[in-house]
Amino acid sequence: MAVDVHIFEVALRDGLQNEPVSLSTAGKLAVARALDAAGVADLEVTSFVRPDRVPQLADADAVVEGTQRLTARSWVLVPNAVGMEKAVAAGARRVCTVVSASETHNLKNINRSVRDSLAELRKVIGLAVDEGIAVRAYVSTVFGCPYEGRVPVERTLDLACRLLDLGAQRIVLGDTIGTGTPDQVAEVIAELGEVGIGPERLALHAHDTFGTALVNVYAAWRAGVTHFDASLGGIGGCPYAPGASGNLATEDLVHLFEGMGVSTGVSLDGLLEAGRLLGDLLGRPLPGRVHRALIGCGCVAPRRASIGG
């Protein structure tokens, strides 16, 4: 089915890795099937990281195998060449890589300088190219770094050019700490265009920490970007505080675009079902707005009328 906007669902990886509760493999696969049934075409399902560092994703092999029967394409995050080899051995055919636009964040997150990360990514993406594996390359902290503040756009331009040259198919602009603004999003996309990287090569990974995810998505969409990351129920994305949000909720994204008559190919009812399952498995209310509004009371009608506004 042709869609206007493509949704890349990250709950099973980016979401779950930040959860205190580890889901069973069966639970993850049940959520994956619910997302698949809702019409989500791309799922980031796990990460090949060290199980002692991220125990929530220690079952990566089993998750990759279990999601290969879905209609949805499954993707895995690989932090380095070792992870890439494990992913290939597990049968993964689509990978995500990551590097930060800011030096300090890369050091804290990947434990490498950006230069060393690029050297590692040359190996990772080289292997992917040899194997015919698709690569989606995250660039983190494009719009702000928790240690360095605003990040010069030149860092992003440089990384994006190099990653595409190495063989990545798409650059994912990450608003890692959620401080991006719509004018900044439009500016970065315009600057990328000036170095020959059009919006068709981009995706936006917006964080909703400060409630700006949808306005940043809207600004990117107006600038021609049609690929967006989101997480079921808004889980993950490293929220600052309990009850706060991190990732943009997939339900909120689909609700916005479908409301505008822009097709996502995803059923909101199907997502609500998947979100209900995920909330039950995690045993906590999920932060997404649409989830809270519609799952909270099980109805679409407003609770009551009130005078004013």
Added chain:
Amino acid sequence: MAVDVHIFEVALRDGLQNEPVSLSTAGKLAVARALDAAGVADLEVTSFVRPDRVPQLADADAVVEGTQRLTARSWVLVPNAVGMEKAVAAGARRVCTVVSASETHNLKNINRSVRDSLAELRKVIGLAVDEGIAVRAYVSTVFGCPYEGRVPVERTLDLACRLLDLGAQRIVLGDTIGTGTPDQVAEVIAELGEVGIGPERLALHAHDTFGTALVNVYAAWRAGVTHFDASLGGIGGCPYAPGASGNLATEDLVHLFEGMGVSTGVSLDGLLEAGRLLGDLLGRPLPGRVHRALIGCGCVAPRRASIGG
């Protein structure tokens, strides 16, 4: 101080009227002073409704008196001519009126047909004009009605023209159930322009029920609107479910615009202080995104770094 964007704070009226807990007059005035200290220039402080219908606002006289010493301008909602007379007697100098763009919502909300509401508003606004009292006229359900669905834009055009003709200074477009989309917001503003009502006569009252308040504000701002309603911590606005959101949080609005370099004249730190006080008084966490992110952990630094995205 000249500002680019004007914030109209509704927590004390639209927020509190939906709260199960009634705040004391002293508590309301403490919140009003905190908002005033944060630099908010306009506060909707109460409503002259029947105390048996809205007991939370039964102290309207005392609140009006107590807020007259603030730097901020205080506004009161008046549902009808009786309320208007009470407001005038209490010393109010700025009032808000309300009517719905959809017939069914007006009947359920005001217990009158739209035609009867307009007849009543002729009296209310006439009295205001005689007394030199400023009038801000809400038009509710502009972008959708819980009973009728989409509302024809002609309803809004007709009401806006009549209310301005009667003497209202500003039309407040209410996205009462939060189903508005940015393209729809832009369209309504454009259509109002075509009948001679420019963006300088408008304000937007966006609801965040489905997370779209900021994107709708952004669309309105791009279309020239510079007056926006918001509620401290995101309280009120008739959220569908407990924990869900209704009104746009003032903190989220200020955070967005200040991040874009657009001046609001409001201190985010001051708002966070006011929000902390309000949360303490209500005894519950408030739904606003910025509030949750920054009050939840008392810090600005992210909880921890995480691999990816």
